[in-house]
Amino acid sequence: MIRFHGYFRSSSAYRCRIAFGLKGVAYDFTSVHLRKDGGQQKTPAYRALNPQALVPTLESGDLRLTQSLAIIEWLDETHPGPRLLPEDADLRAQVRAFAQVIACDIHPLQNLRVLDYLKAEFGADQAVLDAWCQRWITEGLAACEALLAARAPSTFCFGDSPGLADICLVPQVFSAARFGADLSAMPRIRAIAEACEAVPAFAQAHPKRQPDWEA
DSSP states (O other): OEEEEEOTTOHHHHHHHHHHHHHTOOEEEEEOOSSGGGOGGGSHHHHHHOTTOOSOEEEETTEEEESHHHHHHHHHHHSOSSOSSOSSHHHHHHHHHHHHIIIIIIGGGGOHHHHHHHHHHHOOOHHHHHHHHHHHHHHHHHHHHHHHHTSOOOSBTTBSSOOHHHHHHHHHHHHHHHHTOOOTTOHHHHHHHHHHHTSHHHHHHSGGGSTTOOO
């Protein structure tokens, strides 16, 4: 059995939940609350699992995995079900590049530890933090929109079935709404996010449907 350590609002954990759902993989969930007790991810016990003190972490037998993209690719390579990455090498590289725009360039700048640092070291209030996130989310997703616009229209990012690109996009769209980023000039992204909402794996992975959800 897989044990998955995550947090309802974490975009990285959200990605993995979608992947679990698409692959039909069951797991035991352990909540790591990023705010309670000074941040449960900072405890010695959790740092022993994940030295970065971040979520998510996956345990399967003797295997421990951190980083959402590594977890998702491991799921895809070790479990049957719909492919999350295409077979074609060129298309697979394009999907990874799109996913990394979000996971490597947009998401880290809205990460809790970055926002806490801006608040503690520079006195940023919530309005400043929101403006910071809007700036980087909007710029990054505009690049994603351009990448999608260069392709023939499809229901999902790279075809008619969801995969890694959509798994990364939907949590980022959730974060865009949370921080008030304007996506009105991004019709492809908005249409794909709406299509994903109709897929049970995406709907069930939504933060509001998690056992550790807090309004």
